[in-house]
Amino acid sequence: MITCLGDVLFPEVGVAMVRLLRRLGVTVDFPEGQTCCGLPLFNSGYHREAAAVAARTAALFRDAEHVVVPSGSCAWLLVKEYPALLAHQGYPTADAERLAARTRELSQFLVDVLGVTELEAAIPGRVTYHDSCHLLRGLGEGRSPRALLTRARGVELVPLPGADECCGFGGSFSVRLPEVSSAILDAKLDSVERTGADCVVACDAGCLMQMSGGLRRRRSRVRALHLAQVLAGEGS
Amino acid sequence: MSDSGPAGRFADRATAALGDRHLQQALSIATTKFIGLRREAFAEFPLGDQLRDRARAVKEATLQRLDHYLEQLADNVERLGGHVHWARDAAEAREILLRLCRDKGVRMAVKSKSMATEEIDLNEALEHAGVRPVETDLGEYIIQLAHERPSHIIAPAIHKTKEQVADLISAELRRPLAADPEVLTAAARAELRQKFLDADMGITGANFAVADTGTVVLVTNEGNGRMVTSLPRIHVAVMGIDKVIPSMSDLVLFLNILAKSATGQKLSVYTTLVRGPRHPGELEGPEEFHLVLMDNGRSAQIAGPLREALYCLRCGACLNVCPVYRKIGGHAYGHTYPGPIGILLTAMLKGDRSVRELAHASSLCGACHEVCPVRIDIPRMLVELRSGLDRQRLAPAGERLLFRAAGRVLRSPALYRLAARLGRLAQHTVLRDGWPRLAPPILRRWTRTRELPRVADRTFAERWKELR
Numbered sequence: 014m015i016t017c018l019g020d021v022l023f024p025e026v027g028v029a030m031v032r033l034l035r036r037l038g039v040t041v042d043f044p045e046g047q048t049c050c051g052l053p054l055f056n057s058g059y060h061r062e063a064a065a066v067a068a069r070t071a072a073l074f075r076d077a078e079h080v081v082v083p084s085g086s087c088a089w090l091l092v093k094e095y096p097a098l099l100a101h102q103g104y105p106t107a108d109a110e111r112l113a114a115r116t117r118e119l120s121q122f123l124v125d126v127l128g129v130t131e132l133e134a135a136i137p138g139r140v141t142y143h144d145s146c147h148l149l150r151g152l153g154e155g156r157s158p159r160a161l162l163t164r165a166r167g168v169e170l171v172p173l174p175g176a177d178e179c180c181g182f183g184g185s186f187s188v189r190l191p192e193v194s195s196a197i198l199d200a201k202l203d204s205v206e207r208t209g210a211d212c213v214v215a216c217d218a219g220c221l222m223q224m225s226g227g228l229r230r231r232r233s234r235v236r237a238l239h240l241a242q243v244l245a246g247e248g249s
Numbered sequence: 250m251s252d253s254g255p256a257g258r259f260a261d262r263a264t265a266a267l268g269d270r271h272l273q274q275a276l277s278i279a280t281t282k283f284i285g286l287r288r289e290a291f292a293e294f295p296l297g298d299q300l301r302d303r304a305r306a307v308k309e310a311t312l313q314r315l316d317h318y319l320e321q322l323a324d325n326v327e328r329l330g331g332h333v334h335w336a337r338d339a340a341e342a343r344e345i346l347l348r349l350c351r352d353k354g355v356r357m358a359v360k361s362k363s364m365a366t367e368e369i370d371l372n373e374a375l376e377h378a379g380v381r382p383v384e385t386d387l388g389e390y391i392i393q394l395a396h397e398r399p400s401h402i403i404a405p406a407i408h409k410t411k412e413q414v415a416d417l418i419s420a421e422l423r424r425p426l427a428a429d430p431e432v433l434t435a436a437a438r439a440e441l442r443q444k445f446l447d448a449d450m451g452i453t454g455a456n457f458a459v460a461d462t463g464t465v466v467l468v469t470n471e472g473n474g475r476m477v478t479s480l481p482r483i484h485v486a487v488m489g490i491d492k493v494i495p496s497m498s499d500l501v502l503f504l505n506i507l508a509k510s511a512t513g514q515k516l517s518v519y520t521t522l523v524r525g526p527r528h529p530g531e532l533e534g535p536e537e538f539h540l541v542l543m544d545n546g547r548s549a550q551i552a553g554p555l556r557e558a559l560y561c562l563r564c565g566a567c568l569n570v571c572p573v574y575r576k577i578g579g580h581a582y583g584h585t586y587p588g589p590i591g592i593l594l595t596a597m598l599k600g601d602r603s604v605r606e607l608a609h610a611s612s613l614c615g616a617c618h619e620v621c622p623v624r625i626d627i628p629r630m631l632v633e634l635r636s637g638l639d640r641q642r643l644a645p646a647g648e649r650l651l652f653r654a655a656g657r658v659l660r661s662p663a664l665y666r667l668a669a670r671l672g673r674l675a676q677h678t679v680l681r682d683g684w685p686r687l688a689p690p691i692l693r694r695w696t697r698t699r700e701l702p703r704v705a706d707r708t709f710a711e712r713w714k715e716l717r
Binding site for chain 2: 015017019020021022023024025027028031043045046047048049051053054055056057058059060061062063065066069146147150151177178179181182183184185186187188189190191192193194195196197198199222223225226227229230
């Protein structure tokens with residue numbers, strides 16, 4: 014599944030993910046007609062609208078064996094919220110329940126389903142990892158991305174102090190309170206730059222948008238990359 | 250800060266807070282310290298997680314029979330010789346206190362730290378009635394000197410640097426004092442000692458009230474709580490009805506997690522148990538004991554969407570870890586209770602309308618949920634609150650229209666593709682060196698500190714055709 018920000022702003026992440034999965038022997042399909050998981054609507058409280066989006070998204074993936082999402086927050090919504098959201102809004106929940114059971118965020122899929130133990134990094138160098146809030150606290154996943162980066166040949170993973178602290182994106186939060194969002198981002202980027210890493214890796218399009226926007230404004234030498242890009246190339 | 254809430258917009262107060270150098274310095278040091286201390290306390294206490302689950306279960310079970318436990322508490326307090334007062338709202342609670350002051354000829358009241366009395370604007374009401382309230386918790390003493398309100402649930406003066414505190418206490422005592430916490434504390438201590446002896450009434454909150462023994466429990470670190478409850482001739486404790494717990498064994502459970510969550514201490518320095526007034530043969534304690542049981546919006550949420558917020562122990566852990574609180578401090582929220590839990594409590598006490606802006610003062614990062622000793626799912630409730638704002642048409646009309654339109658676009662692949670294409674076209678008119686240089690109005694403030702991402706030349710869906 015490639016959701017809105019990934020589709021429109023970071024298509025290279027999706028391309029990198031497809032290459033990576035194929036290299037690992039996975040047959041990849043991309044059901045047509047995907048738009049958004051509905052998270053921006055859900056988080057702002059527009060649950061009727063979010064449910065309408067969720068219902069058609071869930072239906073699109075009816076036949077998939079596994080659903081892999083390169084975005085922790087979207088994966089969280091699918092896994093943790095879709096069934097209850099649809100039930101509350103009076104939709105049938107069978108598709109959503111099946112989807113929730115078969116959905117993994119990319120790093121989870123690589124580690125838990127494929128059992129990847131070693132791989133070659135396409136972008137070698139010194140990297141640090143930022144935990145996306147929904148992946149870490151929503152899905153309880155902080156281990157798999159780190160395990161992959163540690164195992165990837167050519168990558169040196171350095172710890173990020175305050176890795177589990179929010180980058181300040183929060184979807185519409187960053188538009189409603191842009192100054193507060195920026196102040197939170199500043200603390201995050203200061204921490205990233207102090208590690209001496211070449212790039213900060215995240216598993217969520219939202220965090221990547223926020224951090225790369227801030228890094229470019231700072232004219233920092235550090236880049237923000239998706240895990241899939243480190244493992245399979247820029248995807249350009 | 251009355252019931253109607255503060256003037257002006259939350260967003261403006263938040264932005265102003267970001268520019269306050271003293272505040273930024275004080276907040277950053279204090280919240281980082283609290284986070285570390287809490288983490289260490291639970292790291293050394295493997296039972297912690299299990300006890301948190303049990304504490305949550307006790308809170309839930311208590312709520313299910315809240316009327317029973319409150320009656321039991323009231324009966325036991327009365328049996329011990331105390332007086333029980335029921336207050337439906339803040340105005341009734343204030344009136345009970347003022348009437349007591351009038352009837353008993355009270356001219357000065359010493360207070361130990363209490364959010365319940367902040368909630369009802371008690372100090373202003375007392376002053377207005379000619380009764381002098383004296384805060385005796387050091388942090389509360391500082392902000393009373395500064396004519397401010399607490400900016401944190403357990404560390405009311407967290408927003409002040411020690412230099413600012415030195416200026417305040419020096420001015421009050423009319424002698425220069427060094428910006429040294431020990432010097433300042435000793436000076437305040439000496440000053441307050443006489444106040445305890447002179448006061449006619451001691452006013453406290455309650456961290457817990459044990460139903461089956463009639464015990465009011467205060468958790469403090471400075472010993473002032475003990476003085477307030479034992480030296481003046483009258484002691485009045487004001488508590489929200491959510492503070493009742495069934496038994497002393499439950500108290501042990503909560504004490505085990507409260508201080509660890511709040512300050513990282515195994516236990517706070519003083520745990521004061523109060524059972525009614527002084528009884529014959531006892532050496533200390535007040536002649537009269539009054540307990541004010543205050544509803545003020547709480548009972549309406551027992552079956553409401555904010556039910557879980559009634560579990561709250563007021564430890565403040567969610568404030569310390571909240572990225573928003575850590576940047577803007579407590580005053581910017583504009584109500585008695587700041588931080589993530591404060592948004593929910595404000596909605597509970599003052600209604601949804603009062604949190605139209607505040608409901609969005611969270612990135613929903615979930616750090617609050619992670620540290621809450623009773624695991625209140627604050628982010629989920631904030632989302633529910635937002636949803637309620639839409640349903641009650643309290644959200645701005647423009648916003649509702651925008652999200653309705655977004656919903657329409659996102660459930661139609663054709664409209665979605667069209668929107669992506671339009672975005673790309675619009676962006677082309679403002680590209681410089683391959684990056685957008687001009688943002689649409691709604692994103693102008695976003696782009697003051699961040700570059701906008703670029704709408705890709707081809708979406709993933711378009712590139713998929715070649716990848717296939």
